[in-house]
Amino acid sequence: MTSEHLRSSPVPPAPRAQRIPVTRTHHGDAFEDPYEWLRDRESPDVIAHLEAENAHADAVLAPLEPLRERLFEEIRGRVRETDLSVPVRRGDWWYYGRSVKDRQYGLNCRAPLSGPDDWTPPRLSPDDEVPGEQVLFDANVEAEGEEFFSLGAFSVTTDGARLLWGADVRGDERYTVRVRDIATGEQLPDLLEGVGAGAQFTPDGAFILYSTVDDAWRPDRVWLHRVGDATREHDVEIFHEPDEAFWAGAGYTRSDRFLEIASGSNTTSEVTLIAAADVPRLYAGEDVDSISVFSREDRVEYSVDHAVIDGRDWLYVLHNANAPDFELVRLPADDPSAEPETVIPAEDGVRLEDVDCLRDFAIVEFRQGGIPRIGILDYATHELREIAFDEPLFSAGAAGNPEWTQPTVRLHYGSFTTPGTVYDYDVATGELHRRKRASVLGGYSPADYGQERLWVPAADGTLIPVSLVWKRSFGEPGEVPRPVHLYGYGAYEHSIDPAFSTARLSLLDRGVVFAVAHVRGGGEMGRAWYEGGKLANKRSTFGDFVDVARFLVDEGYTTPARIVAEGGSAGGLLMGAVANLAPELFGGILADVPFVDALTTILDPSLPLTVIEWEEWGDPLHDPDVYAYMKSYTPYENVRDGVRYPRILAMTSLNDTRVFYVEPAKWVQRLRDAGVDALLKCEMTAGHGGVSGRYNAWRERAYQLAWILDVLGIEE
Numbered sequence: 001m002t003s004e005h006l007r008s009s010p011v012p013p014a015p016r017a018q019r020i021p022v023t024r025t026h027h028g029d030a031f032e033d034p035y036e037w038l039r040d041r042e043s044p045d046v047i048a049h050l051e052a053e054n055a056h057a058d059a060v061l062a063p064l065e066p067l068r069e070r071l072f073e074e075i076r077g078r079v080r081e082t083d084l085s086v087p088v089r090r091g092d093w094w095y096y097g098r099s100v101k102d103r104q105y106g107l108n109c110r111a112p113l114s115g116p117d118d119w120t121p122p123r124l125s126p127d128d129e130v131p132g133e134q135v136l137f138d139a140n141v142e143a144e145g146e147e148f149f150s151l152g153a154f155s156v157t158t159d160g161a162r163l164l165w166g167a168d169v170r171g172d173e174r175y176t177v178r179v180r181d182i183a184t185g186e187q188l189p190d191l192l193e194g195v196g197a198g199a200q201f202t203p204d205g206a207f208i209l210y211s212t213v214d215d216a217w218r219p220d221r222v223w224l225h226r227v228g229d230a231t232r233e234h235d236v237e238i239f240h241e242p243d244e245a246f247w248a249g250a251g252y253t254r255s256d257r258f259l260e261i262a263s264g265s266n267t268t269s270e271v272t273l274i275a276a277a278d279v280p281r282l283y284a285g286e287d288v289d290s291i292s293v294f295s296r297e298d299r300v301e302y303s304v305d306h307a308v309i310d311g312r313d314w315l316y317v318l319h320n321a322n323a324p325d326f327e328l329v330r331l332p333a334d335d336p337s338a339e340p341e342t343v344i345p346a347e348d349g350v351r352l353e354d355v356d357c358l359r360d361f362a363i364v365e366f367r368q369g370g371i372p373r374i375g376i377l378d379y380a381t382h383e384l385r386e387i388a389f390d391e392p393l394f395s396a397g398a399a400g401n402p403e404w405t406q407p408t409v410r411l412h413y414g415s416f417t418t419p420g421t422v423y424d425y426d427v428a429t430g431e432l433h434r435r436k437r438a439s440v441l442g443g444y445s446p447a448d449y450g451q452e453r454l455w456v457p458a459a460d461g462t463l464i465p466v467s468l469v470w471k472r473s474f475g476e477p478g479e480v481p482r483p484v485h486l487y488g489y490g491a492y493e494h495s496i497d498p499a500f501s502t503a504r505l506s507l508l509d510r511g512v513v514f515a516v517a518h519v520r521g522g523g524e525m526g527r528a529w530y531e532g533g534k535l536a537n538k539r540s541t542f543g544d545f546v547d548v549a550r551f552l553v554d555e556g557y558t559t560p561a562r563i564v565a566e567g568g569s570a571g572g573l574l575m576g577a578v579a580n581l582a583p584e585l586f587g588g589i590l591a592d593v594p595f596v597d598a599l600t601t602i603l604d605p606s607l608p609l610t611v612i613e614w615e616e617w618g619d620p621l622h623d624p625d626v627y628a629y630m631k632s633y634t635p636y637e638n639v640r641d642g643v644r645y646p647r648i649l650a651m652t653s654l655n656d657t658r659v660f661y662v663e664p665a666k667w668v669q670r671l672r673d674a675g676v677d678a679l680l681k682c683e684m685t686a687g688h689g690g691v692s693g694r695y696n697a698w699r700e701r702a703y704q705l706a707w708i709l710d711v712l713g714i715e716e
Contacts, residue, residue, distance in 0.1 A: 011059040014678075015052040017669050018045075026603060027624035031637065033600070035666040041654065050654065050665065053680040057649075060679060064706040067715070071506050071702035076695075078502040080126075080439040086422045087121040088400040088410065089113065091160050094121060098135075104693030105139030108154065119407055121424070121435060136163055136182060143169075147685040148655075148692045152197035153177060157205035158256070162188070162227070164208060166199050171655035171687025173197065177210065179227060189230035198249065201227075202279055203256040211249055217608035217657055222250045222261060224283045236283050239272075244611040252276065253306040254357055255404050257313070260304060263296070266492075266615035270296040271304045273315075273333075291336050293317060305357040306333065309379050316343065316362065318355050324527040326352040328364070328377075343382050351526040356398060359405045361427055363398050370453070370465050370524045372397055372497050374411055376427055387425055387432065391415050393451050393467060395497040408433075415498045416451040416469040416514075419444075440502060448472055449508060451498070456517075456551045462532075464544045465524060466551075467498065467516040474511045477557055483512045483712040484558040486549060490521035490541040491570035492616060493530035503701045510714050515552065519544035519574070535618050536626075539633055542577040549578075549585045561587040564708045568592030569659055569688070572650075576635025576667060579645060586646040588711030590704060593652050593688055596635040597663040599627070608657050636667045645676040649707050653686040 019034035040046055081101035087094035098107040111122065112132045124130055136156070142165075143149035152175040153166030163182055166175035177192035177199045192199065192210060196219045199210035208225040222239040225232060238261070241248035245265045252259055258273040271293045278288040293304050293315060302319035313333035320326045323346035331340045344352060344364070351367040355377070362377040364384055374396045375386040387409075389396060399412035399422065407427060414420040419438040426433065450472050455463040468477050475482075485507055489496050496516050504514055518524040521533025521541040533541040549565070552558050563586050567575045572594020579589050595601070603621050605611050618626035631637060648671060650664040661682055671678040681703075683691055691700050709715075 011062075012056060014056055014672055015049060016672065017049055017665075024600070024603070026620070027627050029627070029631070031631075033666075035669050036600070036662075038665045038669075039660070039662040041661070050661070050680075050682045050684070053665070053668070054682055054684075057679045057681045061703075061707065064710055067709065068699075068702045068706040071503075071705050072699050074506050075503050075698045075702060078440050078442050078444065078505065080441060082126045083439070084124045084126055086410075086435045087111070087124065088402065089119065089121070089406065090156070090402045091158060093160055095156075096124065098126070099694075102695075103140045104695055105143055105149065107135055107139070108137040109133055109135050110160075134182070137165060142167060143693075148687070150687070150689070150692050153199040153210075155200040156182075157201045158203050159205060162201070162205060164190075164199060164201060166192075166195065166197065168687070171653055171683075171685065171689075171692075172657050173687060174213075175199070177208065179208075188228060190225065190227060191230060192225060192232055198251070200251065202259075203252060203276055204279075207279065207283060209250055209259075216244070216606060216610065218244065218612060219247045219249060222248055224279070226283065236285070238282055244605070245615065247612065253304075254402075255306045255308065255359075257308075258291075258306050262303075264301070265612060267299045267301065268296060269301045269303070270294070271302065273304065273306075291315075291333065293336060294319065294321075297321070303355070305355055305362070307357040307362065307379060308359065316355055316357055318352055320527070325350060326527075328352060328355055343377070344384060349526070351523070354398075356401065358401065358403075360407070363401065363409055365397055367495070367523070367526065370518065371395070372495070374398060374409075376409065376425070385430075387411065389413060391418065391451075393453060393498045394418070395499060414500050416467065416500065417446045417449045419500045419502075438500070440505075444505070450476070452477075454551075456548050458540070458544050458547045460540075462520070462544075464520075464548055465518040466548055467518065469504070469508065469514040471508045471511070477513050478555060481556055481559050481562065483562040483714060484515055484552060484564075485512050485708060486515045486517060486545075486552070486563055486565045487571075488517045488519055488545045488565070488567050488574050489569075489571035490519035490533050490545070490574055492521075493523035493527070494570075495523040497524075503698070503705065506705055507708065510709065510716065512709075512712065512714070513557065515548075517545050517548040519548070521570075534616055536629060538617065538629075541574060542581055542633065545574055545578050546582045546585065549582065553585065560585050562712055564588040564590065564711050566590040566592070566704075566708075568594070570595050572596060572659070572664075573598055573635065577633050577638075579648065580633075580635060580638045580640060583640075583643055583645045588647040588649070588708065590708065591648065591650045591664065592690075592704075593656055593659045594635075594650055594664050594667070595659045596650075596667040599630045599634040599637060601660070601663070602630065603627075607660075636663070636670055639667075639670045639674050639676075641674045643674070645671065645674070645678075647711055648676060648678040649681070649704070650678065651681045651683075651690075651704070653683040653688065653690060655686060656688045658688040 020037045021032045021034045022036045024031045085097040087096040093110040095110045111130050146169045150168045156163045164179045166177040179188040179190040196211040211219045212221045214220045220241045223235045225235045241263045246263045250261045261272045263270045273291040300321045307314045316330050327346040328344040329340035354365040356363040364375045372395045375384045394415040396413045400410045409425040421437040422435045424433045451469045454466040572591040575591040576596040620627035652661045652664045668678045668680040
C-alpha cells in the first residue's frame with residue numbers, strides 16, 4: 001500500500017485543536033503558545049482531542065491493516081512462544097523464566113539445586129517437566145483485568161522463603177509492593193503503595209528497602225519497612241536527599257556485607273556504606289557507624305563495590321576524578337581516608353563502565369572502539385583479562401551473577417546478525433560455555449545478513465560511527481540506492497549498541513538497510529563523545545545525524561525519499577530537530593514519545609525531573625544564554641512555515657511521566673499549521689515504554705513498521 005494510495009483514500013479531516021494563546025516570557029523574550037492548554041490531562045476536552053487524534057490516525061492508516069497483520073504474524077512466527085530462560089543460581093535454587101504461547105507475560109519459576117557444588121545450569125526443555133519446579137509468580141494472573149501491567153521490583157529472600165513484587169498498572173512508574181509466603185502461597189498483609197522501582201528485601205529478609213519520590217517525581221527518600229506490617233505507618237526513613245538536582249537510591253553490595261545509600265545527579269555522585277548487620281539498629285532509630293567513601297564533589301562520579309582479600313575488607317571505587325573515562329582504585333574499608341591504590345589506570349580510548357566484585361575476582365565492563373566489552377579482574381595481579389569474541393561488531397556484558405562465591409561469570413552476547421546468546425565463562429580455565437542462543441524460527445541464518453561500520457565525517461571533521469545491517473541477497477550497501485531506516489538517539493551517554501531484533505528482519509527481508517548513526521551525546525566513544533553532544537554542544541547531535549543522512553545520499557546508499565528516520569524520547573528530540581534542519585533529506589520521520597517541547601519543560605522546575613535535567617540541557621530558567629540556545633533548536637518552536645516536511649508519525653502515552661503526551665500533541669498541531677502530513681497516536685493506558693505485554697508490543701511494532709514500509713513505497 002503506497003503513501004499515494006493512503007492520501008487518496010477518503011478520511012476525516014485531521015483534528016485541529018482550539019487556539020488559546022498563552023504567553024511565556026523569560027529573559028525579555030515573549031513566546032505565544034496557542035496549544036499549551038493541551039497540558040491539562042484532566043480536561044474532558046483534552047481527552048476528546050487525543051481520542052480524535054487516534055481515530056484520525058486509525059482512519060488514515062486503515063489501508064495498512066493487512067500489512068500490519070502480516071508483519072505481526074511474521075514477528076510472532078520467528079519467536080519460540082513457549083520457552084525457558086537459562087537458569088541462574090541463587091542460594092539453594094535455580095531461578096528462571098517461562099514464556100507460554102498466547103500469554104502476554106512471563107512466569108517466574110525455580111527448581112532446586114542437585115547439591116552445593118552444582119554450578120552448571122540444568123538444560124531445560126519447554127516440552128519436559130522440570131523436577132521440583134515451583135512457579136513463584138505468574139504475571140498473567142496478577143495482570144488479569146488490567147490494560148497495563150509492568151513489574152518494577154521482584155525479590156526473593158536469601159533463604160528462599162518469601163517473595164515481593166512491585167506492580168504498575170497505569171504506566172506512571174509508581175509501584176504497589178506486596179509480599180507472599182512461597183511455601184503456603186499466603187499473601188502477607190504488607191502493602192506499599194506509590195513507591196519507586198527497585199524495592200528489595202534486606203539480606204536477612206526482615207525488612208524491605210525501598211524509595212519514594214517528591215512532588216517532582218524525583219526519588220528523594222529511602223525507607224525501611226518491617227516485613228509483616230500492613231502499612232507504611234511504622235516505616236523508617238533512613239535517608240533524604242534535599243538537593244533537587246540529585247536522586248537517591250539504595251541497595252546491597254554483592255557480598256551482602258554492606259548497605260549502599262547513593263545520591264547522584266547527572267554529573268556528581270556520593271555513596272555511603274553501612275554494615276548490613278547494623279540495619280536492624282538503623283530501623284530502631286539507633287546511631288550506627290557509616291563509611292563515606294568520597295565526599296560530594298562537583299562533577300565527580302563514582303560507584304563502589306566490596307571485596308574481601310586475604311581476610312581484609314576492600315572497597316573498589318570506579319571514579320572519574322581527573323580521569324574522564326574513569327579509573328578503578330581500591331582502599332581499605334577500615335581506613336577509607338587512606339590514599340587510594342590504583343587498580344586499573346585511566347586509558348585513552350577505554351571507557352570503564354562498571355565493576356562487580358565477587359569473592360574470587362571482579363567483573364569489569366568497559367567500552368573500546370565503540371564496542372561494549374567484558375573482562376575479568378585478578379585481585380592479586382590487577383590484570384584485566386578480556387573475554388574475546390570474533391565478530392567486528394558485537395555487544396558483551398554481564399547478565400545475572402547474584403552469587404558471591406560463584407566460579408563462573410554469566411554473560412550476554414549478541415550482534416546485529418547474531419541472536420542474543422547466553423554464556424557461562426569459567427574463570428579458572430578460560431573456557432566459554434554457550435548455554436543458549438535465542439531461537440529465530442523460519443530458517444534464519446546469520447550468514448544471509450551483513451553488518452559493518454562506516455566512519456562518516458561531520459561538518460567539523462569529527463568521524464561519526466555508523467552501523468549498517470542488511471540482507472546480502474539484495475546486494476551490498478552502496479552498490480545501488482536502497483531504502484534506509486536510520487536510527488539515532490544521542491543523549492545521556494546512552495549507547496545504541498549492536499543488538500539483534502526479530503522485528504527488524506521484516507524490514508531487512510524486504511530490502512531495507514538498517515543504519516544507526518552513533519551521534520555525539522551518546523556514550524559509544526567515551527565521555528568526551530557524550531560531552532560533545534550536551535549542554536552548549538547539543539546542536540552537534542543534530543548536525544551529526546544530518547551529516548550522516550547526507551553522506552548516505554551523496555555516496556549512493558539511498559535517496560532522500562527512501563530514508564525513514566526514527567528516534568524515541570531524547571531521540572525524539574533529535575527527530576524533531578532534524579525535521580526542522582533538513583526536512584529535504586527524509587521521506588518520513590517516526591518520533592516515539594518525543595521530547596519535542598524541550599524548552600517549555602526545562603523552564604518549569606515543578607515538572608517531573610526538570611531540575612535534574614538541567615545538568616544535561618542547561619538551566620534556561622536562570623541563564624539567558626542557555627534559554628537562547630535551547631530556543632534555537634527546540635522542535636516545537638522552530639517548525640518552519642512554507643517548507644516541505646517529510647511525513648511524520650508521533651507516538652506517545654497518556655501516562656508517560658518522563659516525556660508528557662502534551663509535547664507531541666502540541667508539536668503535531670504546530671506541524672499541521674505548517675501544512676505537514678503529521679499523525680499522532682496516543683496510547684491511553686501506557687507509559688514511557690509503550691504498551692505492556694509481548695503480543696501488544698509486537699502489534700505496536702508492526703504498526704510502526706507498516707508505516708515505515710509505506711513511506712518507503714514497499715508493499716512486500
